Amino acid sequence: MLTRQALGGPALARQAFARQGLTRQAPPQHRQTRAAAPRRGPQRRAPREPQQALQSLMSGMAALIITSIVGLSAFFIIADERRGHGGDSAAPPPPVSSLAISSRALDDKPLTQGEVFPEQEIRLVSGAAPYQVTMTHIDTDCQIATTGDLGALLAENDCSQVVRAGLTAPFGGYQVTAGIFNLADEGSAALVTDKAGDLVEEGRGSFAAMGGLGSDPLAEPLAQVGWHSRGHFLLYCVIARPDGQLVADDDPYAERITADLVEQYLGETIVAKRAIEP
Known part of the structure; x- marks a missing residue:
């Protein structure tokens, strides 16, 4: 579960084929005439024209039905191939295993x-x-990327390394620190994820920023932090406004940055690669 929280403020948890109809025109009727022996009185013609018109209409409808059936058959064959049943279907995506990243072992x-x-x-x-x-930056000392009691909590859960970066967001000029902690197993990562909320809310520990954000977020209570676990990894970010003003809990830029970097990039792009079965 993704957690976002403004430092020094209340905690905020965010989870973060239609086919063209074919028509066929009935063939034009050709009236046949032939000489007849002269008769007395008025001549009467047998009622053949209505029957011929009806037959032509029925023939045209039959042709239209056959054409439609052929077209629909072709459509379903193509659709079936696109679903992967045909010989030219695309290869399925590689299988992903949560077990593969369940522990550092x-x-x-x-x-x-x-x-x-x-x-x-x-x-x-x-x-x-x-x-x-x-x-x-990369380090085997996980406490270097934390403040307060969070570093000790990570050490207790056998954090072996942290990889982080300082970034500038493409909107708002927001300054961000984002990174990954490598813990012993997914149980440890989930435990740290849960307890970090209390530490941040109570001002007893947090994630440290890099560069221009300062090294101690507790001294910069205007920043916002977001974090969550995936497998045996803990993913996080620290967000600050370029004008030094408070990053509110409902700041739309901060929400977008957390989703982009923690969930999508670190979670779905980086960590997920390790979960692909060979």
Whole structure:
């Protein structure tokens, strides 16, 4: 569950084929005439024209029905192939296993700066303005990225490393620190995620910012933090306004930044890669 909270303020939890009809015109009727022997009195013609018109109409309707059946059959064949039953269907997405990232014992490859922040920018949508990465840092001392009692809590749950970066958001000029803590297992990550809420709300500990945000968010109570766990990882971000004003709990930019970096980028792009079964 994603948690967002303004430092020094109340806690806020956020979870964050139609086909064209075919028509066929009935063939034109050709009246046949032939010479007849002269008769006395008025001549009467047998009522053949209505029958011919009806037959032509029925023939046209039958042709239209057959054409429609053929067209619908082709449509369902194509649709069936697109669903993956045809020989040219696209390959299915790779399977994802939550078990693969349930513990560091199973997922024993350490995080690296190149894995978590490989580029100088993070572009979540093609053509959209990117987040600019201004600095990156990796450390085996998890307490360096925290303040107060949060560092001790991470140490108790066997945090082995933290990888983080300083970023500038593409909207509002907001300054952000985002990162990943590597814990022993998903139970430990969930426990820290839960207890961090009390620490932040009570002012007894929090996540530290980088660079221009200052090293102690407790001394910068105007910032907002967001965090949640996935597997044996704890993902977080610290957000500050460029004008130094309070980042309110309902700040739309902060909400967007937390969703973009914590949930989508760190959670779905970086950590999820480790959950793909070989």
